[in-house]
Amino acid sequence: MLRRLWVLIFYVPLCAWAQTETRLTWLDNRFRVDPEIEQITFIVAREQPSQSVVLVAPNGRKYYADRHAKTMSWYSDKGMDIISIDYPMAGPWQALGKVSSNNGIKIVSNIELDVDQLPTQLYQTEVLKFRARLTQNKQPLLLRDFLERVQLEVIFYPITVDVGDVSAKDPAPIVVGTFADNGQGYDEIGGDGIFTVALDVDVVPGKYRVKIASTNGVFERAVEQTVLVYPSLITTTFIQSHQPFVSHVVKIATNDDQAVVGSLAAYLRVKQPQRQPQIIQTRAQPQQSQLTLKWSNNRQVGKAWWRGWAYVTDTLTQRELVFRLAKQHYTHIAPVTVDTSSVLAKRQREQQLAAEKTEQLQQRLLWLGGANLIVMISVMGWLLLWRRKRVPKADLVIPK
The missing domain is CATH 2.60.40.10 (Immunoglobulins)
Structure with missing residues (x-):
C-alpha cells in the first residue's frame, strides 16, 4: 500500500507535465519551463474583481501587463491574462495575483499559425473561403478560453514601384478580412481551432504583400504571401x-x-x-x-x-x-399622368393664335406697302412738276 502511494506521488506529476496543455492549481502558482521550449503561453484565470497578475521570472525579474519584455505579448481582459513568451528562461516561473482556484493556470507551448496558400492570381471583387489554423506540436489547439480571444486579420500591403521619390509615402495597408472560429458564416465548427474568413478582395488591381497576423496581443504570429490582383472577370x-x-x-x-x-x-x-x-x-x-x-x-x-x-x-x-x-x-417614383385632352386643346388654341397673328401681320404689311406706294407716286409727281417750272424758255429768233 505504501509503495503504491509513493508511485502516485511521483508518477502523476510527471504524466501531467508530459501534456502539451497543463493546468496548474498550486497554491503558490509556480510552474516550471523546460530548456527545450522555444515558445510558451500562460493562460491565467483570475478572481473578480482583480488586476492583471504579476509574472515573476526564474531570476526574480517581474513583468506587468503594461511593462514587459519585447519578447512577450500580453493580453488582459476581465478575468483573464494571456501571456506569450518567445524563448522563455528555463526554470520556475510564478504568477502573483488573485488566480482563480477553479481554473488556475493553463500552459500551452509551441503554438504555430498555419494558413491556406492563397492563389497567386486573384480577381477584384472576388470572394473566397480562406482558413487559418492554430496548432500546438502540430496538433489542433482546442483550448476555448484561448481561441475565443484570438483575433486574426488578413491585411493587404500594396507593393509599389520605386521611382526614387523619397518624399512619397507608402500606400496605407488594407484590412480585407477578419477571421472567426465561432461556427457562423463560412466557419464550419466553432472552437475547433480552425479560423475561417470570407475573403473579399475588394482592392485596386496590382501587386500585394498579404499578411495574416494576430492583432490584439494574444500571441505574436504572422504569415506572409505575395499575390497579384487582376481586374474582375x-x-x-x-x-x-x-x-x-x-x-x-x-x-x-x-x-x-x-x-x-x-x-x-x-x-x-x-x-x-x-x-x-x-x-x-x-x-x-x-x-x-x-x-x-x-x-x-x-x-x-x-x-x-x-x-x-x-x-x-x-x-x-x-x-x-x-x-x-x-x-x-x-x-x-410615381408615374407622371398627363391629361391629353387639355394638352390638345391648348395646342389648338396656340395654333389659332399663331394663325391670327400671321394674318394680322400680312394685313399690316399690305397696308404699309400700299401707303408707301402712294407716297412714292406723290413724290414723283411733285418732282416732275417742279422740274418743268424750272426749265427756261428759248429766245425768239427773227430771221434777217
Missing part, C-alpha cells in the same frame, strides 16, 4: 425601368478569354417597396458568356434594392470563382 449593368409594364434588368457578362464559356451562373436577392424579398437565379447555356436577369416593376412608390452573387470558372487555372455583386439601391 465580370461586368454588371443595371437598367432601371421607369414604365409600369417594363421590367428592371441586370446584365452580367464575362471575358471570353479568361472565363470558361457556359460556366456563368448568378443569384440575385431583390427587395421592392411593399413586397417581400424575392430570389432570382439562373445559369448560362453551354455557349453563353452572359446572363440577363429581370424582375417586374411593381409600380409601388418607395426605395428598392438588389444584390447578389456571380459564379464563373477561370480558364487558366480552372478555379471556381465567386464574385460579390454589391448592394445597389434605386427608387420607384
Whole structure:
C-alpha cells in the first residue's frame, strides 16, 4: 500500500507535465519551463474583481501587463491574462495575483499559425473561403478560453514601384478580412481551432504583400504571401425601368478569354417597396458568356434594392470563382399622368393664335406697302412738276 502511494506521488506529476496543455492549481502558482521550449503561453484565470497578475521570472525579474519584455505579448481582459513568451528562461516561473482556484493556470507551448496558400492570381471583387489554423506540436489547439480571444486579420500591403521619390509615402495597408472560429458564416465548427474568413478582395488591381497576423496581443504570429490582383472577370449593368409594364434588368457578362464559356451562373436577392424579398437565379447555356436577369416593376412608390452573387470558372487555372455583386439601391417614383385632352386643346388654341397673328401681320404689311406706294407716286409727281417750272424758255429768233 505504501509503495503504491509513493508511485502516485511521483508518477502523476510527471504524466501531467508530459501534456502539451497543463493546468496548474498550486497554491503558490509556480510552474516550471523546460530548456527545450522555444515558445510558451500562460493562460491565467483570475478572481473578480482583480488586476492583471504579476509574472515573476526564474531570476526574480517581474513583468506587468503594461511593462514587459519585447519578447512577450500580453493580453488582459476581465478575468483573464494571456501571456506569450518567445524563448522563455528555463526554470520556475510564478504568477502573483488573485488566480482563480477553479481554473488556475493553463500552459500551452509551441503554438504555430498555419494558413491556406492563397492563389497567386486573384480577381477584384472576388470572394473566397480562406482558413487559418492554430496548432500546438502540430496538433489542433482546442483550448476555448484561448481561441475565443484570438483575433486574426488578413491585411493587404500594396507593393509599389520605386521611382526614387523619397518624399512619397507608402500606400496605407488594407484590412480585407477578419477571421472567426465561432461556427457562423463560412466557419464550419466553432472552437475547433480552425479560423475561417470570407475573403473579399475588394482592392485596386496590382501587386500585394498579404499578411495574416494576430492583432490584439494574444500571441505574436504572422504569415506572409505575395499575390497579384487582376481586374474582375465580370461586368454588371443595371437598367432601371421607369414604365409600369417594363421590367428592371441586370446584365452580367464575362471575358471570353479568361472565363470558361457556359460556366456563368448568378443569384440575385431583390427587395421592392411593399413586397417581400424575392430570389432570382439562373445559369448560362453551354455557349453563353452572359446572363440577363429581370424582375417586374411593381409600380409601388418607395426605395428598392438588389444584390447578389456571380459564379464563373477561370480558364487558366480552372478555379471556381465567386464574385460579390454589391448592394445597389434605386427608387420607384410615381408615374407622371398627363391629361391629353387639355394638352390638345391648348395646342389648338396656340395654333389659332399663331394663325391670327400671321394674318394680322400680312394685313399690316399690305397696308404699309400700299401707303408707301402712294407716297412714292406723290413724290414723283411733285418732282416732275417742279422740274418743268424750272426749265427756261428759248429766245425768239427773227430771221434777217
